Amino acid sequence: MKKMRNLKLRFSLTVMLLALSATAVAETKTAPAAAKPSHGEYKDWRLLSVSHRTEKETLRAILGNDTAIEAARKDQTKPWPDGTVLAKVVWKERAHPNWPQAIVPGEFAGAEAMIKDSKKYAATGGWGFAHWDGSKLVMHEEAKVKECFACHMPMKDNDYVYTFSALQ
Numbered sequence: 001m002k003k004m005r006n007l008k009l010r011f012s013l014t015v016m017l018l019a020l021s022a023t024a025v026a027e028t029k030t031a032p033a034a035a036k037p038s039h040g041e042y043k044d045w046r047l048l049s050v051s052h053r054t055e056k057e058t059l060r061a062i063l064g065n066d067t068a069i070e071a072a073r074k075d076q077t078k079p080w081p082d083g084t085v086l087a088k089v090v091w092k093e094r095a096h097p098n099w100p101q102a103i104v105p106g107e108f109a110g111a112e113a114m115i116k117d118s119k120k121y122a123a124t125g126g127w128g129f130a131h132w133d134g135s136k137l138v139m140h141e142e143a144k145v146k147e148c149f150a151c152h153m154p155m156k157d158n159d160y161v162y163t164f165s166a167l168q
């Protein structure tokens with residue numbers, strides 16, 4: 001009788017352990033997928049420059065669509081032509097795990113856009129300000145646009161753009 005009870009106990013313990021390890025496996029499997037960001041069309045665009053914002057501890061890639069890259073290579077960016085889209089893709093900085101002196105992209109921190117249409121966005125220097133929500137490009141609302149434009153104002157003589165192409 002006692003042996004029987006022991007067996008039962010052992011059996012239920014094994015079942016519990018199995019169930020626990022199954023949830024652990026399921027969690028480790030889903031965690032990276034949930035953290036993986038989806039990116040917008042800028043994934044296929046070419047590089048204009050990179051920047052490291054020390055005060056924000058972030059790394060950025062500044063990319064351009066075809067219109068932007070062609071204009072930059074011809075040095076025709078004052079003003080940038082209509083149809084230009086500039087993307088600023090931001091990651092938190094982190095030390096490379098195998099080479100701590102190398103600062104590399106860590107967690108994805110979002111992607112902003114500037115879209116040139118001199119008529120449509122005449123009130124803000126011809127630039128529309130937007131951001132990517134996953135793979136979708138979403139225009140910012142008016143209050144936010146004012147903030148964006150105000151901080152880009154010091155670059156008026158460079159068509160409100162901070163970036164100087166590093167790959168002409």
Ligand code: HEC
Nearest residue numbers: 051060086087088112113114129130147148151161162163
């Ligand atoms: C507090 C100042 C500030 C504000 C506010 C700001 N920016 Fe910028 N932005 C910068 C600076 C400085 C750079 C260049 C360095 C860098 O890469 O961050 C830049 C670069 C960019 C670039 C790359 C092209 C360029 O001008 O070099 C884009 C695109 C951009 N910002 C979009 C936006 C959008 C959209 C907003 C509003 C949601 C915004 N910015 C608000 C300061 C600002």
